[in-house]
Amino acid sequence: MIYMKMSILKMGDFMKVKILLREVRLKKNITLETLARLSGISKGHLSKIERQEREPKISTLIQIAIALNVDVKELYKVIL
Incomplete structure (x- = not known):
């Protein structure tokens, strides 16, 4: 789980953000190798994400979204 500080929340509050990269990538039948080539991000880095x-x-999420041809909002889910 990744925590992102959001300015709309009071200081010290964090939102949990789950990255949905694998789910979106598999839904589009794209391999990590192909996504790495399309996005310019290493396969290892994508795998760790x-x-x-x-x-x-x-900026990395934007690169990935462009490569997958999806809105960047499809790559994460906020869990309050």
Whole structure:
């Protein structure tokens, strides 16, 4: 689970954000290798994001969304 500080919440509050990269990628039948090539992000880095071992920057999520041809909002789910 990744925690993102949000300015709309009071100081010290965090939202839980689950990255849905694997689910979206598999739904589109795209391999990690193909996504790495399309996005310019290494396969290893993408794999760590999928396993919630690495917190992606917003710019990284945008690159991934463009490569997958989806809105960036489809790549995460907020859990309050």
